[in-house]
Amino acid sequence: MxxxxxxxxxxxxxxxxxxxxxxxxxxxxxxxxxxxxxxxxxxxxxxxxxxxxxxxxxxxxxxxxxxxxxxxxxxxxxELGHSVPGHVVEVRKARALRFLEPSGAVFAKKVYVPPYTLKxxxxxxxxxxxxxxxxxxxxxxxxxxxxxxxxxxxxx
Known part of the structure; x- marks a missing residue:
């Protein structure tokens, strides 16, 4: 065969x-x-x-x-999701951080970023x-x- x-x-x-x-x-x-x-x-x-x-x-x-x-x-x-714990962002090289709020531009030396989860x-x-x-x-x-x-x- x-x-x-x-x-x-x-x-x-x-x-x-x-x-x-x-x-x-x-x-x-x-x-x-x-x-x-x-x-x-x-x-x-x-x-x-x-x-x-x-x-x-x-x-x-x-x-x-x-x-x-x-x-x-x-x-x-x-793809997998991600969690970020709350943390503080501080100025390093610039004089201030700038971000917009409904009332207008805000300047700060440091800000707290709350925890968040990306699903x-x-x-x-x-x-x-x-x-x-x-x-x-x-x-x-x-x-x-x-x-x-x-x-x-x-x-x-």
């Missing part, structure tokens, strides 16, 4: 098919993240975070992955969770199809 040989010969085709599918899924995930950053999760101010979303293919000896991420420092604060507004993790069923289904379908073709060749 030629089955083991056919399965070994199917490995390059399977790897190539999985590469194409992972690339397509990575691009779709990247687009989903950008959609969430277009007002669905966060309101767009400058568009910097949305423009920074990128997808990179990572290949190992026995693996392939599409990594979607950003290099913008404040993205983590929105979690996930756009990366939530996009991946939403797409997980589709990712699993599509990768399973590609792998199944390639193995099925190898089995047919091996039985002939």
């Amino acid at each position: 030629k089955l083991p040989v056919a399965l070994r010969q199917a490995i390059p085709g399977l790897a190539s098919a999985l590469d194409r599918e992972v690339l397509a899924l990575g691009l779709k995930l990247s687009a989903r993240v950008k959609q969430k950053l277009s007002g669905e999760v966060l309101k767009v101010r400058t568009g910097r975070l949305r423009r920074s979303i990128h997808m990179e293919m990572k290949r190992g000896a026995n693996s392939i992955a599409a990594v979607v991420g950003t290099n913008v420092s404040y993205a983590r604060l929105h 979690k507004r996930s756009f990366l993790q939530s996009s991946l969770v939403e797409m997980t069923p589709e990712i699993l289904q599509r990768l399973s379908a590609v792998a199944g199809s390639e193995v099925r073709q190898a089995l047919i060749k091996g039985v002939e």
